[in-house]
Amino acid sequence: MAKFHPELDLLTEHAAGNLPLAQAACVSAHMNYCEQCRRTSSQLQALGSVLFGNLQGVPVGEAQLDAVLARLDDEPPLSYANARRETAGRTPAILQRLMSGDFSDLAWKKITSSLSISYLKTGDPNYEFALYHIKAGGRIPEHTHRGSEMTLVLEGGFSDADGSYHQGDFLLREPSDVHAPTAVQSEDCICLAVLDAPLKFTSWKYRWMNPFLQLRPG
């Protein structure tokens, strides 16, 4: 069971749907391993639904209702009779969506004798989303980050000056933090790392207002 979790403010932003996609995917992957955060998150979502219910409704015309009713026949209710529930504990479903196959099928780029990196494409232009494979006992050279770094241990474990981390553990490093992680001796470590790209837009949600990015709905 995970010992290191996202802070409450991060869980809140996640539940509200405000995190950038790459970070949201990382927090979501942590919850695959963490019953406590799942529970907190579902309550934080219930909180959102109370605020939603307290909104002052904005009138919606009958034409809108008619338009939806007209579309219902084309979109019959889906059957969930044999739905497969996500089983917690395995490789997070969200990562499986981003990989074809398992970790060994990925293209790994060798960085040092003990570190390989595989980049996954989330489509989030502001964050790098990568898997780090550290050989058992291997060490990553000391480094700092230009931005924040989220780390989630997927397999094995590693330690640094501050502690040791195992499957499901989640860490958020701020730019100034310096660390030199070392994988556990007994097995290779695979973790997910989400890094702020050097160029970051402060408010990802409103960037579409830029006329060059404007889209027409529908």
Place this chain on the structure above:
Amino acid sequence: MTVVDQVEGTGGDWQQGGGRRTDEWSECLTLIAANQDRAAFTRLFRHFAPLIKAFALAGSSLSASVADELVQEVMLKVWQKAGAFNPDKAAASTWVYTIARNCRTDMFRRLQKFDTPLAEEDVFPDQESEEPFALLQGRRTRERIRELMATLPPDQVQILAKVYMEGKSHAEAAAELDLPLGTVKSRVRLAIQKLQIQIDR
């Protein structure tokens, strides 16, 4: 085995007492899943569509026509996914809210031309909780939070609304309210404590 008794007891009440106001929307969803009931869908639409539109327009980042598009999209999802709704696990309004939130986020990403294999539904998978106690909690949580919300000071409600309804990050909320980030974070934390949201670490 009090917990199990209570779970069954509450379930039984719900089966018989369909008239309870808070269960009206669960009942509609169940009817849609069972018989593709359009009358039930219409009732849901009349209640939730104005809220979804308000949610789309909160923070005034989407135009009215995009907001209408979102209303249609969310309500169609509600129709299609009604069979996945589990009244034991969550309140119907929480379930509808999470669909609205996911669709709004997906819409923001479409407007930004994100080229992503992920939908927001992938970020919030329907994970089973193994614990019967969590199940019991899930159903009652919303009612408890709704009651406690009325006791929060306005400055805390205001920040929660900015974060959840307007989709502002803590940092954006701080900038807008001209408050230090730490103040925003501590107000959110305080509010969450008062709402008795469970944080086990």
